[in-house]
Structures are given as C-alpha cells and as structure tokens.
Amino acid sequence: MQALRKTTPEFGLKLCEVAQPASPAAGEVIVDVAAAGICGSDVHIYDWSGGYDFLKKAFPVTIGHEFAGKIAELGADVGALRVGQPVVVIPSVECGACAACVAGRLDECRDRRGIGMLRDGGFARYVSVPAMNCLPLPDTMDLGIAALCEPLSIAMSAIKAAAVAAGDTVLVMGPGTIGQGIGLLAKARGAKVVVAGYDDEDRLRNVNALGIDATLDLKTRPLSDALTLAGVAEFDIVIEATGVPSTVQAGLDLLRPSGVLVICGIHGAPVSFDAAKLVRNRHQIRGTYRASRATWGEVRDFVVAHQAELAPMVTHRLPLTSAIEGFEMARNKIGSKILLMP
Incomplete structure (x- = not known):
C-alpha cells in the first residue's frame, strides 16, 4: 500500500x-x-x-x-x-x-x-x-x-481550560481548524466570539460560515479593533491557537484584570511577555495540549450531532x-x- x-x-x-x-x-x-x-x-x-x-x-x-x-x-x-x-x-x-x-x-x-x-x-x-x-x-x-474530532478535541480542551461560560467575551487568535473549533464551541456555550487571523482570507471566510460573531484580518486592521467588534473595553478570555510567539503578549494586552489566556498553539521557540504587567493585572496563563478520554467522548457526540x-x-x-x-x-x-x- x-x-x-x-x-x-x-x-x-x-x-x-x-x-x-x-x-x-x-x-x-x-x-x-x-x-x-x-x-x-x-x-x-x-x-x-x-x-x-x-x-x-x-x-x-x-x-x-x-x-x-x-x-x-x-x-x-x-x-x-x-x-x-x-x-x-x-x-x-x-x-x-x-x-x-x-x-x-x-x-x-x-x-x-x-x-x-x-x-x-x-x-x-x-x-x-x-x-x-x-x-x-x-x-x-x-x-x-x-x-474533525481530533482538532475539535484540542478545541474543547482549550474551552475547558478557559472555563468559557455564557456571557463571556472571547478572542480567538488563529482561524485554523482548531481556532474555528474553539470559536464554534465557545459560541455554543453562550459566549460572544471574535476570531482573528493574519492574511487568512479563506479560513476567516470559513469562520463566518460557521456562524461565529465576528472576524478580524490583521493584515488590514489592528488587533485592538477586536474590542470594537466585541463591543467591550477588554476581553474576558483570550485563546491563542497560532504558535506565533508575539501573539501571547498581544493577547495579554487585551485581557481584563484577572482574565485568562489559554495557549494551545505549539511554539517552536521560547515565548516572552511582560511578567510585571501580568502580575499587576492578576492575569492567568494556562496551557492545554491533548484531550482527555472523557473529552474525546464529548467531542465524538458533538460531531455526530x-x-x-x-x-x-x-x-x-x-x-x-x-x-x-x-x-x-x-x-x-x-x-x-x-x-x-x-
């Protein structure tokens, strides 16, 4: 074969x-x-x-x-x-x-x-x-x-790590399949979602086709415009799904005090961020990787339905x-x- x-x-x-x-x-x-x-x-x-x-x-x-x-x-x-x-x-x-x-x-x-x-x-x-x-x-x-169950299992793990709940505002950085899944699952929990990508017209169009609230192409607009799209001064949750090191600090900059940033992108190099700013804002950074077997069962049922x-x-x-x-x-x-x- x-x-x-x-x-x-x-x-x-x-x-x-x-x-x-x-x-x-x-x-x-x-x-x-x-x-x-x-x-x-x-x-x-x-x-x-x-x-x-x-x-x-x-x-x-x-x-x-x-x-x-x-x-x-x-x-x-x-x-x-x-x-x-x-x-x-x-x-x-x-x-x-x-x-x-x-x-x-x-x-x-x-x-x-x-x-x-x-x-x-x-x-x-x-x-x-x-x-x-x-x-x-x-x-x-x-x-x-x-x-799609495998990328959606990663997306579900990120949603769980962030504890996304109804009424939250969520910025998803990265419009790939995992980012799309995060946006879809966050919306299903009652969150308001913005998905951002850079020069990623096809995949951002796919995000819109999934019925997610708003998208932002960073080639033509600054990331700060995500706040305008969400109608908020700061996001409750930022989920990074790009693997691009600069997105971590960029996401923290838009996060409310005591907000949560979840990293699920795989980074090929170390990431730096302003630790003093993180401490003063009581930000939380959480990592998520593979899904548990229980999460896999939930995702299989979601995909079937x-x-x-x-x-x-x-x-x-x-x-x-x-x-x-x-x-x-x-x-x-x-x-x-x-x-x-x-």
Missing part, C-alpha cells in the same frame, strides 16, 4: 510503498482509513520548521493523526467492535506500564506514543491501532466530518497521491481543513 512518510530530519515527505499491517495483536485492530486531515503539526513535520525533533527516533514513520475509517480486521479481546464498524481514532497511545497507567489514570501517562508521530498513522490505506482508541460512530456518519453545522470546516478532499499538493495548500493557507482520502 502507499503511505505518506517522514524519513529524514529535513524538509519534505515521501509517498512510499510499504507493506500492509500484519494481522492485529490482541487488543488491536486494523482500520481501513476513509479520511485523514492535514494538521498544522503535520505541516511543521513536513517543512521541518521546529518543535518535532522527538520524531527522529521513529523514522521512517507514516504520519497523520486526524483520521476516521472502518474496522477491517480484529485482534483478540477487542470488546464489542465489529468488522465494518465506523470509528474515529484517538491518536494518543498510553504506555500501560507507568505509575499513572497502573493506577488507572491514563490521561496522566508519562510515556505515551502518538499515532502518526511515534507509530504509524493515518496517511495510508490501513493502520493498526489499539481497540481502546477506537470510538464507534453511526453507520451513516460522514467519515470526513468525523476526522452537528455534522451539517461542521461541514464548512472541510473545504478539500484529495486522494493520497495528491498529498504534497494538499500540504502546500495548507502551508499557504488555502482553504480550511484539507482531507486526504486513502
């Missing part, structure tokens, strides 16, 4: 011919991948722009961690899963051996391995995954929309043979979520 792989610590990916996964071990299944999304993390792996040196020990590795498909083959002891069952896959695999895992606190595992990072992922026709990482979906589910509402987030569906074209589109901020269809 063909698989999109990272093989060397430099720019680029390779579409390779590889063997299909062997028959699954106990507790594992083979998923026939229907759709896999190109994530911002995948783009950084592609252009090797920093922050992913930990992948070197896994080379060559098939990437792709946002995917859904159908069960093709079952190992022993996989519970109620069945061949042909549509599933979305949680891409974080716990070690099962550390103190947290032994105690049943899987979300605190210190030695987890990411599917599509440290073990082969979803940019291939078939992938072997733990059965416990498969969340069942309805037979009628659009599996392209289901592939809101397929039509989420549809504008997916703008392109390409064959795996057009993967590099899709990655270049993502690098150049063309469209929104780009799916590869193995």
Whole structure:
C-alpha cells in the first residue's frame, strides 16, 4: 500500500510503498482509513520548521493523526467492535506500564506514543491501532466530518481550560481548524466570539460560515479593533491557537484584570511577555495540549450531532497521491481543513 512518510530530519515527505499491517495483536485492530486531515503539526513535520525533533527516533514513520475509517480486521479481546464498524481514532497511545497507567489514570501517562508521530498513522490505506482508541460512530456518519474530532478535541480542551461560560467575551487568535473549533464551541456555550487571523482570507471566510460573531484580518486592521467588534473595553478570555510567539503578549494586552489566556498553539521557540504587567493585572496563563478520554467522548457526540453545522470546516478532499499538493495548500493557507482520502 502507499503511505505518506517522514524519513529524514529535513524538509519534505515521501509517498512510499510499504507493506500492509500484519494481522492485529490482541487488543488491536486494523482500520481501513476513509479520511485523514492535514494538521498544522503535520505541516511543521513536513517543512521541518521546529518543535518535532522527538520524531527522529521513529523514522521512517507514516504520519497523520486526524483520521476516521472502518474496522477491517480484529485482534483478540477487542470488546464489542465489529468488522465494518465506523470509528474515529484517538491518536494518543498510553504506555500501560507507568505509575499513572497502573493506577488507572491514563490521561496522566508519562510515556505515551502518538499515532502518526511515534507509530504509524493515518496517511495510508490501513493502520493498526489499539481497540481502546477506537470510538464507534453511526453507520451513516460522514467519515470526513468525523476526522474533525481530533482538532475539535484540542478545541474543547482549550474551552475547558478557559472555563468559557455564557456571557463571556472571547478572542480567538488563529482561524485554523482548531481556532474555528474553539470559536464554534465557545459560541455554543453562550459566549460572544471574535476570531482573528493574519492574511487568512479563506479560513476567516470559513469562520463566518460557521456562524461565529465576528472576524478580524490583521493584515488590514489592528488587533485592538477586536474590542470594537466585541463591543467591550477588554476581553474576558483570550485563546491563542497560532504558535506565533508575539501573539501571547498581544493577547495579554487585551485581557481584563484577572482574565485568562489559554495557549494551545505549539511554539517552536521560547515565548516572552511582560511578567510585571501580568502580575499587576492578576492575569492567568494556562496551557492545554491533548484531550482527555472523557473529552474525546464529548467531542465524538458533538460531531455526530452537528455534522451539517461542521461541514464548512472541510473545504478539500484529495486522494493520497495528491498529498504534497494538499500540504502546500495548507502551508499557504488555502482553504480550511484539507482531507486526504486513502
């Protein structure tokens, strides 16, 4: 089968011919991948722009961690899963051996391995995954929309970290899929939302298609205009989803005293900010990364219930043979979520 792989610590990916996964071990299944999304993390792996040196020990590795498909083959002891069952896959695999895992606190595992990072992922026709990482979906589910569960799980984690509530004003910095998801989920909680991006016309248009209150293109207007769009003097919450270091201080500058700034963007370099100003304003900075298994369950249910509402987030569906074209589109901020269809 063909698989999109990272093989060397430099720019680029390779579409390779590889063997299909062997028959699954106990507790594992083979998923026939229907759709896999190109994530911002995948783009950084592609252009090797920093922050992913930990992948070197896994080379060559098939990437792709946002995917859904159908069960093709079952190992022993996989519970109620069945061949042909549509599933979305949680891409974080716990070690099962550390103190947290032994105690049943899987979300605190210190030695987890990411599917599509440290073990082969979803940019291939078939992938072997733990059965416990498969969340069942309805037979009628659009599996392209289901592939949005992974970025939406990050968005939901950011919403929870910020404790967004009805009546809050929220500035989302970054209009990518995660930023779009944050905006949509914040709006669903009753918050007033502004999403800002820089020279990002396609994705800001997608934000509008999702029914989010207001957007701001920083190429033509200053970030301070977000306050005018929200009708406030300061934001209650700022959520950074860009990975651009300068956005952290820029967000803090628009935050009310005792307000919360959540960082969910992956930064390839250290971030600096005015600590004295942060202390005097009693600002809080919170980080969020992968989602808990409980959050994944919530997101799966949300995606199943809101397929039509989420549809504008997916703008392109390409064959795996057009993967590099899709990655270049993502690098150049063309469209929104780009799916590869193995």
